[in-house]
Amino acid sequence: MNLIFVSSPQKEFAKVRKELCYFILTDPYLKRYFDVFLFENLPAGGKSPRKNYRRYVRMSTIYLGLFGKTYGTADSDGISATEKEFDYATSLKRERIVFLKRLPRGEKPVEKMQALAGKANDVTYATFRTNEELKRKVMQSLLQWQDEKG
Numbered sequence: 001m002n003l004i005f006v007s008s009p010q011k012e013f014a015k016v017r018k019e020l021c022y023f024i025l026t027d028p029y030l031k032r033y034f035d036v037f038l039f040e041n042l043p044a045g046g047k048s049p050r051k052n053y054r055r056y057v058r059m060s061t062i063y064l065g066l067f068g069k070t071y072g073t074a075d076s077d078g079i080s081a082t083e084k085e086f087d088y089a090t091s092l093k094r095e096r097i098v099f100l101k102r103l104p105r106g107e108k109p110v111e112k113m114q115a116l117a118g119k120a121n122d123v124t125y126a127t128f129r130t131n132e133e134l135k136r137k138v139m140q141s142l143l144q145w146q147d148e149k150g
Contacts, residue, residue: 004142005037005057005094007085008066009113014040016066016131023135030139033146034062039081053085062145063089064138067120068101071112083116090119097141098125099134 004024006017021036037056039049047055057063065086072080089096098120103109109117126141128134 001035002033002061003035003037003056003059004062004064005060005085005089006064006066007082007089009068009070009072009080009082010040011072012068012070013066016134019131020064020135020138024138024142027139030142034142049081050084053081054088057085057088057094058092060089060094062095062097062142065096065098065120066101066134067098067109067113067117069103069107069109069113071110071116074112080112080116083112083119086116086119095145096120096123097138097145098123099137100125100127102127102129 006020008017010017017038017040021038021041024030024034024036037060039053039056042052063086065082067082072082074080075084086096100117100120108114126137128137
């Protein structure tokens with residue numbers, strides 16, 4: 001079973017994250033090969049968020065990033081959890097699959113999200129407008145990954 005670590009600014013993508021998790025865990029094919037980790041599904045506990053995300057990124061096979069308009073809450077270092085998760089997955093050489101949300105005309109991501117999205121230039125990312133389009137593209141990416149890995 002391959003664990004997919006879903007990373008994004010939680011508030012911006014709250015609904016999308018839940019839909020994507022449900023989609024993967026109920027699709028007849030995908031559920032045979034993939035499990036999904038969503039940070040918000042963790043029970044309350046004594047471990048710090050940093051220890052938790054590092055643990056689950058280490059356990060994961062695939063980092064799936066959703067980048068949009070917002071950056072998320074920055075910590076005392078000025079860096080969001082989403083960026084730290086991406087950087088940690090990169091350092092561990094995890095497969096990184098990134099989707100950039102196409103914003104309405106005239107809207108742009110905040111500056112820090114633009115910089116984070118720029119880090120994704122070393123992977124082949126895809127864009128999406130709707131949740132349905134995202135699910136279709138996630139399915140395509142996971143099937144391609146599965147074909148390549150056997």
